[in-house]
Amino acid sequence: MSSESNVKLTLTLANPDLNAEEQDREARNLLREIKDLDVESAELVAVTEIPEGAKSVGGFLVGVLQAEVSLANFKKLLGYLGDRLGNKTIELEVEANGKKLKVKASSQEELNAAIEQAQKFIADS
Template structure:
């Protein structure tokens, strides 16, 4: 695998304690942080890609963002995710090497395990 290969991440934040507007604000804040990490691209997911049962606001899915990062920055994005959202329910889809890994975490401990799993997946182990 070349070091130039990018990793695509779809991150779904599902915090039951927040209403739709608060969740949207939290997602946009996290999106801004991710963009500061030198990623290839980062955006909210448009409603055209709506998974079954997802809510949308203003043409975008609530709590869902997608980013594409270089292999070098993949770990930085995951660490930011853990630091910022480690104690909140999260769904992560990692796409690399033509394969997808979809995992969920509901706690800091689970997220740490998920991050290790995602890193091994991307490394092809």
């Protein structure tokens, strides 16, 4: 399968109530769970260029992880994230076929809408 047909997700856990270490731990736990799903790759985002306002811990951006997943498993991963992150504030960036979509959510309702938007975006790519 060519990586052209894969979808890249960048997920930022933006919990203002947690300090950097707690956010880092939360991201690492989520990463471990995502790796158990059928994804091509998943990792924390290394600090190469720090976006304005981002914090880093141990060479990685705090609370930011990336996953690459096949189109077939994209919906499954989004469904999992929807169940797991419904009440958290997150930013989700989806990249497919050279196009990007960025959505934010801070409630289950917003997350469901963001997931729907991401699925439609992928379907239209």
